[in-house]
Amino acid sequence: MQASYIQVSEEMPLGKERQGSKEIAVSKDFPILQTKIRGKPLIYLDSAATSQKPLSVITAIDTYYKTTNANIHRGLHTLSGQATDLYEGARKKIATFIGANEKEIIFVRNATEAINLVAHTLHPKRGDMIVSTVMEHHSNIVPWQQVAQQTGALLAFIPLTKEGLLDMKKTNVLFAKKPLLVAFTHVSNVLGTINPVKELVAxxxxxxxxxxxxxxxxxxxxHVNVKELDADFYVFSGHKMxxxxxxxxxxxxxALLEKMDPFLTGGDMIKEVALEGSTWNELxxxxxxxxxxxxxxxGLGTAVDYLQSLGMENIQKHEQELLQYALEKMKCVAGVTMYGPLYDPLIRSGVIAFNLGDIHPHDLASVLDDEGIAIRSGHHCAQPLMQTLGVSATARISVSVYTTKKDIDVFLVALEKARRIFRL
Amino acid sequence: MSAEAMYEEIILDYYRHPQNFGTLEKPDIKAKDVNISCGDEVEIQIAVKEGKIAQIMFHGKGCAISQAATSMLTEHVQGVSLEKAAKIAKQEVLDLLSIPISPMRLKCALLGFKVLKVGLYSYLGEKRDGDECEDE
Structure with a gap:
């Protein structure tokens, strides 16, 4: 029954080929990158919003629906067994990928739902403190605001330093107040800052x-290993990976999940249901x-296969080189303001948020779209952070495994065009 | 449509030097809206005299298209009766801009228009409600 799965993985690039290669040239694995936008090749620099999908992932989903579709954990028939194996097999892959036990991997819709799950099963008491940070995505602010409002828990936020890092002095002060829970991002979706998770957790x-x-x-x-980081909860979305x-x-x-109440209730999550009450299924x-x-x-399991075939260390190296290249080139574009840590590319990942002169990020995105370049513009679902930066919006480029130096070069040329159009 | 065509000199001029930008001391009408997807915001303030827009100002922040369109719109309705201004159609705003607007940018072009309509409708609505009460 694993056949369809293996069939799919055959189309994936071999990890061995990738080892040691300077630039991970994998664009050919991503069918969408052949698309033309306004007659120009798509330059996709919006992977932080959502990443593109390799053919192996698309095929895995297609094959599942064509050959194995059935409901899981229910039927005695062959297909149901096969579908269950594929589903649970994906859980195992993800568990191994982040160094967890498969019982500790809960499938949800996205990171937002995962945070809501924890927020709504935490049951803080009035006066309990929850600490978040100013650099969070709305998804790591709003659920805590809701819970604080409903329970009378207190909510505090760690401020940032000028460099775009968490203010460790204030962090110490807030943590010393013995909060019930602290919630922070591993990597900022605007600043790109990689937070020192291990130290913060300790x-x-x-x-x-x-x-x-x-x-x-x-x-x-x-590379993320939840056991090394010692985080109690760690959440992420499939579509960004x-x-x-x-x-x-x-x-x-x-141990924590076992103590927690279920978030949503209904089918499949129960052990026994009587009209008087029910007992819960295992983790x-x-x-x-x-x-x-x-x-x-x-599909997510297959994406993990793909990432592993490239190797997370290779991916990190590839993306860091790209970011460094872009940061250095963008510094030379007159009128560019960049946000986030600039002096040490090793504590930055994935994104460069910036503004160009007095061009509104939307207008900039429009000009770049004309050139087939997709970037993000706006508040990036991080309005408190925008206020801290003193801007209402920024433009943002973000990279992934399929991003190339050539993409950055095309983008840089388009920035010059934007400067011309806006008479900067 | 190309970016060059969208960002004509006149649009950039309105973006950098908007007409009627600011606030009124005692506005009779105040309306504000935010474009959720991008965070652009526009507030329009109007002083009413004899059923007409005696003075109109706007402020906010946003892209060249939303700011230029709002500024042009405020000039367009200056001195116009509230009833007439409330009936302005979307196309009039697009005609004012007279540049190609892609579907993705329509929200930008029409943010000020939406705010003006909300302001006028709620003012006229309240006024009508008030009149009805007086009649009773």
């Missing part, structure tokens, strides 16, 4: 706090009510 634990890490912008780009939309992961330490299924996104999980 510090939080010293004061008895639980830690939730938003890994949505980290897992696609850098070459997988499909509608599937994401909540990792939680087994991880206790948190997966209803028929899950089976194809999505399989």
């Amino acid at each position: 510090l939080a634990h010293k004061y008895g706090a639980l830690v939730l890490v938003d890994g949505a912008q980290a897992v696609p780009h850098i 070459l997988g499909p939309t509608g599937i994401g992961v909540l990792y939680g330490k087994k 991880p299924w206790k948190f997966e009510a209803g028929t899950p996104n089976i194809a999505g999980a399989i």
Whole structure:
């Protein structure tokens, strides 16, 4: 029954070929990169919003629906068994990928849902403190605001330094207040800052706090091992890591997940149901009510295969070289303001947020779109961070495994065109 | 449509030096809206005299298209009766801009228009409600 799976992996690039190669030339694995936009080749620099998908992922989903589609954990028939094996096989792959036990991998829709799951099953008491940071995506702010409002818990935010790092002095002060939970991002989706997760987790634990890490912008780009980081909860979205939309992961330490109440209830998450009451299924299924996104999980498992075939170290090196190249070139473009840590590319991943003169990011995105270049413009779902930076919006480029130096060069030429059009 | 065609001199001029940009001391009408997807915001303030837009100002932040369109619109409705201004059609705003607007940028072009309409409708609505009450 693994046949369809293996068939798919045959189309994937071999890890061996990739080893030692300076630039990971994998664009050919991504069918969408052949697309023309306004007659020009697509230059996709918006991977932080959502990444493109390799053919292996697309084929895995296609093959599943064509040959193995059935509901899981239910039927005695062959297909149901095969679908269950594929679904649970994907869970195993993801668990291995981030150094977790498969019982600790809960499939959800995305990182946002994972954070909501924890926020709504945490049950803080009035006066309990939750600490987040100013650099968070709205998904790691709003759920905590809701919970604080509903329970009378207190909410505090770690401010940033001028360089775009978490203010460690203030972090110490806030953690010393013994919060119930601290929630912060591994990598900022605007600044690109890689936070010192291991140190932050250790510090939080010293004061008895639980830690939730938003890994949505980290897992696609850098090696993540949840056991090494010692995070209590770690969340990420499939679609940002070459997988499909509608599937994401909540990792939680087994002992914690076992103590938590279910978030959504209904089918598949129960052990026994009587009209008087019900008992819950074991982990991880206790948190997966209803028929899950089976194809999505399989697609995500295949995306993990793909990432591993390239090697996370190679990916990180490739993307860091690209970012450094872009940072250095962009410094020379008159009128460019860049945000986030600039002096040490090793603590930056994935993105460069910037502005060009007085051109509004939307207008800039329009001009670049004309050249077939896709960038993000706006507040990046991080309005508190925008306020801290003193801007209403920024433009942002983001890279992935398929991004090339040539993409950056085309982008740089287009920046000059934008300067001309706006008479800068 | 090319970017060159969209960002004509006149659009950039309105973007960098918008007409009617600012606030009124005692506005009779105040309306504000935000474009959720991009965070652009526009507030329009109007002083009403004898059923007409005696003075109109706007402020906010956003892209060249949204700011230029709003500024042009405020000039367009200056001195116009509220009833007439409330009936302005989208196309009039697009004609004012007289540049090609892609579907993706329509929201930008029409943000000020939407704010003006909301302001006028709620003012006229309230006024009508008030009149009805007086009649009773």
